[in-house]
Amino acid sequence: MTLHADLRLTRGEFRLDLPLTIEPGEVIALLGPNGAGKTTALRTLAGLLPLTDGHIRLGDTLWDQPPKVFRPAEHRPIGVVFQDYLLFGHLSALENVAFGLRARGIRRAEARAAATRWLDRVGLAEHSNTRPRALSGGQAQRVALARALATSPDLLLLDEPLAALDARTRLQVRADLGRHLRDYPGHTLLVTHDPLDAMVLADRLVILEHGRIVQEGPPLEVAQRPRTDYVANLVGLNLHRGHADGGTVTLESGGSLTIAEPATGQVHVAFPPSAVGLHRDKPGGSPRNVWPVTVDGIEAHGHTTRVRLLGDPPVLADVTTATIAELRLTPGDTLWAALKATETRTYPA
Template sequence: MTDPAATTTTAAPPSNGSRGEGLDAHLVIDRGAFRLDVTLTAAPGDVVALLGPNGAGKTTALRALAGLAPLTGGHLRLDGARLERTPPESRPVGVVFQDYLLFPHLSALDNVAFGPRCHGATKAEARAQAATWLDRMGLADHAGAKPRRLSGGQAQRVALARALATHPRLLLLDEPLAALDARTRLEVRAQLRRHLSDFEAVAVLVTHDPLDAMVLADRLVVVEHGRVVQEGTPSDIARHPRTDYIAQLVGLNLYRGQADGHTVHLDTGPAITTTERLSGPVFVAFPPGAVTLHRDRPTGSSARNLWHCEVAGLETHGDQIRAGLTGDIPLAADLTTVAAAELDLHPGAQVWATVKAAQTHAYPA
């Protein structure tokens, strides 16, 4: 196993680059049939989240930044210094691993002090620095605790303190909240956001959880099949998804078609009426909550979009029921448990789905 502190060390600031330049990376890695080709840039103070389905290349990109996966092409610059040939232990990079990888035989204090000790600090100096970091994390009372005595949230904060104690210029977080239960995750997410807001260098976060990404990151980079398919602010990504994966991630129905005024003729399926007036290739999106279901064809409805569908499946989604529909158009619809019962919804049930034009959003493809 990789030494957990090997990628939480830091080298002296490069003399040939400004500490304010941030990250400039073009990560190219060839592994047989898989090729990673991802460009990442970020200014100091930025938090960038890498999102994507399993096997997309997110973790490979993170390992390349840490120096654990060598590049076969491209470049990696941090604050103006080239790092392609710099070994992991000499990079100004800190890593918070998914399972934290704390030293089980060391106290929280000595786990955090390990990095400064590796850089020449005396034991007293390193422990003083570690105590300061634990205090900042709200863990001063747990300095003497071994990892097995810490809760998941406490262990996560110790791992973060250990990564930050070496003053990295690039902080990498690999699914930092994945090991936490739902209740702890809510609290630790808010704490992590606060700590990242105070971090003056670049942070790159890998996560499968869209809420983690939306809350923690300033910018999202979505990777599919080893390539960037979309990037932007969380609000822009949520409002303008460009792939099915992203639409599912942010909870939207997404379609592609040709716009002619207020009508979008889908590539497969019927037309959708929108409020936007556009021409040419477009995407159309709307949330499952915008869909109203009827057992009989509605009359007198103000909704401009009406489709005949069949219920393919039902699942609990938060405090609602999400119905997966096929037929005139494949879509997801959210409704209350009471509404689902009143409609007697079940797989195979025939329904009519309506969506108001004002609840759709069309934008150029």
């Protein structure tokens, strides 16, 4: 059964207008800046917010279709994992996992047996009698996932499920979560701010801005061809829009770039910050794009340093610490940026 949703909701000045389909076994990651409508979308699917228009349908069963149909959360076959997990502090891990089953009328012994199997499946069999306050963040996340999946839900909603974990724990728990999602036959919606979580866990990305989809597709396609500044920033690319005439693109942000493959009409030009070279003097040599820039900001970025540069066009450049020391970069410095045409990727806007 396919989940079909046309999520339309108006709250004050904000309007959500999100068509969404999720196939069985598919993991959809919903990304967007704060205020884009991600949490609102999740709450409508969960039955915590009624739609003002549109519909939610799983197969032939309607969950929500104003004004006549609204199935509340307790009557929807869903499982939810929240950012802070919301485990019951007075219950053991086993009792937490069994809770959803008991709420659905499963007998105590049967619910506890199923909960035991799920705790073993997530690698926490030895912690069945442990209460949440004695669990690590990663362990609590796995208990919350087991609780959500124990009821065999048709729809699994993951609301920033890894956000509360430290970087080291997150790496392992992300891998564990990916394994469980691959085995889960239902429909999954993952709401996240983290592009790595989305790229690793999802089959398809849906990017939301101001309540509307601005881009969607497989992770690799979105990563290689961002269509908005938010998406470009998300995947770590410089992105400019302009008009192509052969091998030159006149940019809306100012200046022009020579591209590797001739194009015509409105296009996007994308390239990684690592492709931008910085020089004190105007470089010569092989054919390349060269233009003057001013250092606007410098910040650590992983194992490199990211330099924000003003110019025509403005760009981000990732350089080594040695380059920073060699050029003695400080905000306000004037430099030359260089970009080989072969480092750019051009596609229709």
